[in-house]
Amino acid sequence: MNIYQHFRPEEREFIDQVFGWKEYVETSYSARLSDFLDPREQQIVKSFFGMQSEVKCDFFGGFEGAERQRALIYPDYMEATQNEFQITLFELEYAKKFVRIEHRQVLGSLMSLGLKRGKYGDILLAEEQVQFLAAAEVAEYVKLQLDSIGRAGISLKEIPLHRAVGQEERWHEVAVTISSMRLDVIVSALYNISRQKSQLYIQQGKAKVNWAAVENPSFMCGEGDVLSIRGLGRAKIVTVEGKTKKDKWRVIAGRKK
Structure with a gap:
């Protein structure tokens, strides 16, 4: 059976990636961590790992209900913990009395650092609090490079994942x-x-x-x-x-x- 027939032509490259992750885990007997995936990519990854597979897959985006999540693919004899997802939560410090920061401004500034979207998780806004999640392997680079959002000067503070603010999104x-x-x-x-x-x-x-x-x-x-x-x-x-x-x-x- 041709697996590609179940997916879109433009998704073929990503499907090949998932094949590669699964093969790596099967041959090396070690875990493989993806970048942050959007819901459609998560759906594709899930379709590769059935209940009888010797390779398991879990998802985590830094907090319960995260939209963008990393996939951890690992042998069935291993146990996955949240620490293995290697996610860093940043909170912005800025002049809250004089500046309002929006989601699109945060994303635009993050993308201007030259990293791909997959290195960033959800962007969280609650009243004056602005947070975003990033892959731990790029956290230090982001912290050094990001000093403004729009016209506002900012600094980044790394905080524990349990302090992620609720999205309060009602679907x-x-x-x-x-x-x-x-x-x-x-x-x-x-x-x-x-x-x-x-x-x-x-x-x-x-x-x-x-x-x-x-x-x-x-x-x-x-x-x-x-x-x-x-x-x-x-x-x-x-x-x-x-x-x-x-x-x-x-x-x-x-x-x-």
């Missing part, structure tokens, strides 16, 4: 029955807009799937995908329950603004 669960897993069909159903309007949003570059811009309305979505439509908010495909008797797809999703 509203919805169940939809749709004719296709095409992006335009799903956007239309989840955001309660017409198919024509959903196609327009996508073609105008306002749609993202797993944080990557998608301008093709016929793009096929799957379980674990996170959608973002500029001006309409975010949604995630939690479960694809299969087809109904009328050959429609039943999908459980989450919506938030």
